[in-house]
Amino acid sequence: MNISGYSETIAATKVNDATLYFRYDTDKWCKGATAGSEMKYDVAGKKFDTKLGLWMHLDDHSWKFRFHDTGLMRTALQWKLHPTCKCTLNTAVDLKDAFNGKVNKLPIGATFELAY
Numbered sequence: 001m002n003i004s005g006y007s008e009t010i011a012a013t014k015v016n017d018a019t020l021y022f023r024y025d026t027d028k029w030c031k032g033a034t035a036g037s038e039m040k041y042d043v044a045g046k047k048f049d050t051k052l053g054l055w056m057h058l059d060d061h062s063w064k065f066r067f068h069d070t071g072l073m074r075t076a077l078q079w080k081l082h083p084t085c086k087c088t089l090n091t092a093v094d095l096k097d098a099f100n101g102k103v104n105k106l107p108i109g110a111t112f113e114l115a116y
Helices: 095-099
Strands: 002-006 014-026 032-042 047-057 061-068 072-082 085-094 108-114
Touching: 085 095
Parallel strands: none
Antiparallel strands: 002 014, 014 032, 032 047, 047 061, 061 072, 072 085, 085 108
């Protein structure tokens, strides 16, 4: 948890924003999975900013999903081709548009990583 604020005296303490983090790890459905969330609250704007993520580790690949409260969803599929080589495909889509049938584009990114 992260809370930020400012005050000249203890009696005048005001909180500007607060952030809560949650994380859960398990190996029940696959080799390992991590689920987590981040919730930010801005006191002045009286609004939340929330993200939810899921990372599923499998033998030679992993799936990564992140959902934003704005409706944005990011997805990535990462393959471990060799102990020193990974390949990742990712995309992002606005779920509000997708559920309304208004997906005009689906960007796909590719990353090739070599570590020696």
